[in-house]
Amino acid sequence: MKIHRRGSPNPAPFSFTPTGQWEGNDGNWSTFGIRVGTPAQSFRVQISTTSGETWVPSIDSPGACTPSDPANCTTLRGILSNQTAGFSTGNSSSWILGDIYGLQLEDNLNYTGNGNYGFDTVGIGFTDNTAAPSLIHQVVAGIVTKKFMFGVFGVRPRETAFVDATRPQPSFLSSLRNQTLIPSLSYGYSAGASYRNSALASLTLGGYDASLFTPNNINFTLNANATREMIVGVQTILGENTLAGTASLLPKGIKASLDSTIPELWLPSEACSIFERSFGLIFDNRTERYLVNDTAHAKLLQLNPSITFKIGVNSTGGNTINLNFPYTAFDLQASYPIYPNRTNYFPLRRAFNESQYTLGRTFFQEAYLIADYERNQFSISSRVFNNAAQPNLIAILPVEETKTLVPDSASPLSIGAIIGIAIGGFIFLLLAAFGMWKFYKYQQKKRPGFVKKTTDVPKEDEEVVAPRVRGDPNAVEMPSGEKYRGLPYENFKFIKPPEMDAGMVPEMGGKMLRAELPADSVYNSKR
Numbered sequence: 001m002k003i004h005r006r007g008s009p010n011p012a013p014f015s016f017t018p019t020g021q022w023e024g025n026d027g028n029w030s031t032f033g034i035r036v037g038t039p040a041q042s043f044r045v046q047i048s049t050t051s052g053e054t055w056v057p058s059i060d061s062p063g064a065c066t067p068s069d070p071a072n073c074t075t076l077r078g079i080l081s082n083q084t085a086g087f088s089t090g091n092s093s094s095w096i097l098g099d100i101y102g103l104q105l106e107d108n109l110n111y112t113g114n115g116n117y118g119f120d121t122v123g124i125g126f127t128d129n130t131a132a133p134s135l136i137h138q139v140v141a142g143i144v145t146k147k148f149m150f151g152v153f154g155v156r157p158r159e160t161a162f163v164d165a166t167r168p169q170p171s172f173l174s175s176l177r178n179q180t181l182i183p184s185l186s187y188g189y190s191a192g193a194s195y196r197n198s199a200l201a202s203l204t205l206g207g208y209d210a211s212l213f214t215p216n217n218i219n220f221t222l223n224a225n226a227t228r229e230m231i232v233g234v235q236t237i238l239g240e241n242t243l244a245g246t247a248s249l250l251p252k253g254i255k256a257s258l259d260s261t262i263p264e265l266w267l268p269s270e271a272c273s274i275f276e277r278s279f280g281l282i283f284d285n286r287t288e289r290y291l292v293n294d295t296a297h298a299k300l301l302q303l304n305p306s307i308t309f310k311i312g313v314n315s316t317g318g319n320t321i322n323l324n325f326p327y328t329a330f331d332l333q334a335s336y337p338i339y340p341n342r343t344n345y346f347p348l349r350r351a352f353n354e355s356q357y358t359l360g361r362t363f364f365q366e367a368y369l370i371a372d373y374e375r376n377q378f379s380i381s382s383r384v385f386n387n388a389a390q391p392n393l394i395a396i397l398p399v400e401e402t403k404t405l406v407p408d409s410a411s412p413l414s415i416g417a418i419i420g421i422a423i424g425g426f427i428f429l430l431l432a433a434f435g436m437w438k439f440y441k442y443q444q445k446k447r448p449g450f451v452k453k454t455t456d457v458p459k460e461d462e463e464v465v466a467p468r469v470r471g472d473p474n475a476v477e478m479p480s481g482e483k484y485r486g487l488p489y490e491n492f493k494f495i496k497p498p499e500m501d502a503g504m505v506p507e508m509g510g511k512m513l514r515a516e517l518p519a520d521s522v523y524n525s526k527r
Contacts, residue, residue, distance in 0.1 A: 111261075
């Protein structure tokens with residue numbers, strides 16, 4: 001996507017530095033550090049391209065880590081060892097209690113659970129510093145479900161609309177943009193690849209890192225109002241040097257959603273059957289995952305197959321790009337609570353219908369995503385792995401600024417072209433003036449007379465409405481630029497529906513918390 005030279009100062013894009021650790025119960029993933037609450041409680045989390053919320057493992061009943069969990073449960077869940085076994089709302093003076101709601105984000109893929117929702121301060125990184133932003137009153141959910149072992153940091157600028165709230169709540173990315181901490185509503189992201197000399201994940205807010213991908217000329221439409229907002233056409237998937245030789249792994253093209261929240265690829269059952277034969281996969285009915293036994297695993301490492309995805313705007317035809325994956329990108333291990341011990345598995349899941357076709361975090365190992373919500377478009381490019389390359393952060397400017405600018409590559413016109421344009425413009429103005437004069441004369445003939453209208457003066461008992469004053473502290477900036485008055489944060493409250501009366505339990509610091517439901521039960525819709 002073309003970026004224009006800015007004509008006035010703008011904030012720089014922000015590079016969210018990963019922790020440098022590789023971890024996960026469903027693969028080897030590069031994590032990011034955040035802090036939540038006052039004083040700050042720190043967590044290692046995964047990036048979600050489909051959520052605008054922040055989720056962290058919670059200590060609140062029944063707790064993210066219980067006595068029946070392994071001794072290193074806090075490490076397995078990204079909870080820093082120098083704090084309690086999860087986010088403690090009672091230990092945060094800035095916590096504003098909400099209620100218990102269903103997470104909803106991945107219900108369609110059976111990644112379900114509940115969250116103890118509220119508002120709190122969320123900061124990037126483990127410690128306070130002037131460079132890393134920290135924002136108050138962000139949507140936070142404390143989770144105990146083990147469907148999501150790590151917390152989630154959402155980069156989608158979608159509001160969270162609670163059914164009993166006074167108004168929708170902006171996402172972290174939207175808040176950064178509204179406070180002019182980043183130049184635009186945009187980001188660049190790649191999940192990193194441990195098998196590529198431990199190339200870490202990358203997240204740039206308000207722009208992208210041009211050193212990390214090979215550009216192409218394909219832009220996709222971003223449907224910001226849809227549940228599945230980033231849809232690409234997967235036209236073919238080609239396996240080479242597999243156990244079955246060269247194989248077409250996708251019978252026909254499909255439309256799939258991009259979603260870094262979950263690790264797997266969700267493909268049609270017909271495609272999964274071809275993958276089974278080509279990679280010697282064994283389907284586990286209990287976990288609905290594909291396992292790789294030791295014999296097949298050793299052979300695949302020896303063969304080192306490659307898998308190439310042909311991606312386009314549509315499921316067939318048009319411009320396309322090829323993303324090539326080595327087998328090591330799919331050579332993952334699953335552990336507690338999926339399996340008691342680390343087990344080789346292939347990150348492929350059977351999709352039962354088109355709404356489940358998804359390219360998860362595995363796909364983002366070799367792909368670089370740029371999401372531009374200012375222009376409702378995104379791009380997918382092949383990730384470049386060059387440890388010697390220096391970061392090259394490029395700002396994506398807001399739409400209102402680029403409308404008045406010209407592309408950097410604009411070339412000067414020739415003298416003849418300038419003269420031609422000037423003559424043409426002069427003739428156009430003459431014709432326009434003549435047309436306006438004729439219309440004016442025609443109107444005069446139609447009217448019996450003319451009355452000069454004076455400026456309207458309000459009557460004595462008529463109310464004069466003053467224009468709105470800019471800078472109103474209660475005027476809220478919306479992503480579209482529209483402002484409206486909303487209640488101050490301290491006036492926000494949840495109204496508890498009758499069916500949610502599960503009883504109250506006292507918590508730390510004298511706060512009152514809702515009784516937690518079973519972690520994986522779908523409880524209440526927040527939207």
